[in-house]
Amino acid sequence: MGETTTDLLITGATRVGGLADEGGDLLVRDGVLLDPAEAGRDGSRELVRIDADGLLAVPGLVDLHCHLREPGREDAETVATGAAAAARGGFTAVLAMANTVPVTDTAEAARHVRALGEQAGLGAVVPIGAVSKGLDGQELAELGLMARTGVRVFSDDGHCVSDARLMRRALEYVRAFDGVIAQHAQDPRLAGPDACCHEGEVSGRLGLAGWPAAAESTIIARDVQLAALTRSRLHVCHVSTAESVEVLRWAKQRYPQADITAEVTPHHLLLTTDLLAGYDPTFKVNPPLRPAEDVEAVRAALADGTIDAVATDHAPHARHDKEHAFADAAFGMVGLETALGVVVETMVRTGLADWERVVEATSTTPARIARLTDQGRRLAVGAPATLTLVDPTARAVVDAADTRSLSRNNPWHGRELPDPVVATVAAGRLTYRR
Numbered sequence: 001m002g003e004t005t006t007d008l009l010i011t012g013a014t015r016v017g018g019l020a021d022e023g024g025d026l027l028v029r030d031g032v033l034l035d036p037a038e039a040g041r042d043g044s045r046e047l048v049r050i051d052a053d054g055l056l057a058v059p060g061l062v063d064l065h066c067h068l069r070e071p072g073r074e075d076a077e078t079v080a081t082g083a084a085a086a087a088r089g090g091f092t093a094v095l096a097m098a099n100t101v102p103v104t105d106t107a108e109a110a111r112h113v114r115a116l117g118e119q120a121g122l123g124a125v126v127p128i129g130a131v132s133k134g135l136d137g138q139e140l141a142e143l144g145l146m147a148r149t150g151v152r153v154f155s156d157d158g159h160c161v162s163d164a165r166l167m168r169r170a171l172e173y174v175r176a177f178d179g180v181i182a183q184h185a186q187d188p189r190l191a192g193p194d195a196c197c198h199e200g201e202v203s204g205r206l207g208l209a210g211w212p213a214a215a216e217s218t219i220i221a222r223d224v225q226l227a228a229l230t231r232s233r234l235h236v237c238h239v240s241t242a243e244s245v246e247v248l249r250w251a252k253q254r255y256p257q258a259d260i261t262a263e264v265t266p267h268h269l270l271l272t273t274d275l276l277a278g279y280d281p282t283f284k285v286n287p288p289l290r291p292a293e294d295v296e297a298v299r300a301a302l303a304d305g306t307i308d309a310v311a312t313d314h315a316p317h318a319r320h321d322k323e324h325a326f327a328d329a330a331f332g333m334v335g336l337e338t339a340l341g342v343v344v345e346t347m348v349r350t351g352l353a354d355w356e357r358v359v360e361a362t363s364t365t366p367a368r369i370a371r372l373t374d375q376g377r378r379l380a381v382g383a384p385a386t387l388t389l390v391d392p393t394a395r396a397v398v399d400a401a402d403t404r405s406l407s408r409n410n411p412w413h414g415r416e417l418p419d420p421v422v423a424t425v426a427a428g429r430l431t432y433r434r
């Protein structure tokens with residue numbers, strides 16, 4: 001962050017992250033946290049104050065998994081609008097999935113996404129590199145060249161790396177530069193090409209083709225063993241079933257030499273497959289919404305650390321891709337602006353997790369998985385001024401039209417949820433203020 005002439009003084013916040021003893025005032029200058037006693041000492045600097053009495057100050061949120069659609073589908077989202085939605089959601093860094101047009105499968109494509117994020121200036125936009133060229137699951141993409149531009153997370157998300165040999169080679173390859181393979185675990189051979197929801201009682205009643213839960217957990221069972229074999233880093237995207245949780249719990253114990261992590265989305269923490277009864281394609285998502293037993297299992301897994309992190313899988317879609325008969329509509333739902341609210345609703349209000357665990361799951365741990373050294377840091381003097389101010393009690397009714405995203409495929413529309421994010425500061429810059 002460059003030199004500025006304005007300081008930001010945040011007063012009265014409660015810091016989460018074992019630092020309450022350092023007091024609630026925070027002084028931000030040139031992208032760094034300073035001793036608040038310095039505030040106002042240098043008369044040449046302007047001082048902007050934020051009264052944060054009653055608020056929590058947490059390290060800025062980091063999203064391991066979102067779709068920003070640029071290049072190629074700027075009608076659904078751009079890096080700038082996605083970054084604005086992220087800032088409003090309390091995020092100071094987001095990782096942008098590779099399934100753009102063209103795919104982020106070269107060093108140049110990765111540099112382009114990063115540069116678009118820098119232009120937007122609303123927090124870090126970090127490219128995820130494709131595992132396979134064109135996401136076609138056949139040949140490895142330029143993993144090493146992308147790594148040289150700073151890419152550490154590789155994923156074919158939207159597609160499973162279903163070929164076990166390619167998956168093994170990808171895991172072996174990324175070890176050289178401490179990369180991680182983020183897998184969309186779903187065996188494409190276990191369901192037909194028409195699968196559009198969870199296979200079970202609801203899909204049977206509605207006459208829709210489904211994916212069995214086993215399509216997810218069987219791939220995870222394979223991949224954790226490949227991670228152990230290669231002593232590499234595996235991250236499992238959007239875990240959605242009870243069996244997947246059981247496999248992960250076993251694998252983390254069984255293979256301490258492997259570095260296995262997993263994420264869950266906000267929507268899989270709260271929404272169930274019953275919502276499909278009205279055939280509303282807003283609720284069509286991949287992996288699909290599951291029965292209540294699965295929702296309960298992923299919540300418990302997030303609480304006990306079997307699932308390490310929350311990631312949004314923000315998947316904006318233009319109206320003309322989403323407003324179709326259920327079977328024909330695009331998969332995905334937006335989620336950046338509501339993510340923390342859903343986590344508070346499902347984990348904090350239920351007593352399953354405290355704010356320390358929320359900070360771990362939404363900031364510290366995702367930053368570590370993505371190797372972002374200037375994110376997820378304790379809010380202490382000398383650390384990067386990258387933080388989110390949170391009102392732990394505020395609630396609001398979600399309005400899909402009230403958004404910084406270009407898309408409206410919002411499954412929370414009309415629902416009352418916690419509305420915690422009051423302000424976001426990314427590398428010293430106020431990127432959102434309510």
Ligand SMILES: NC(=O)N[C@@H](CC(=O)O)C(=O)O
Pocket residue numbers: 067099157158159184284285286287313315316331332333
């Ligand atoms: N998560 C989704 O439902 N959609 C994702 C990709 C995908 O996983 O299909 C998208 O890019 O739209």
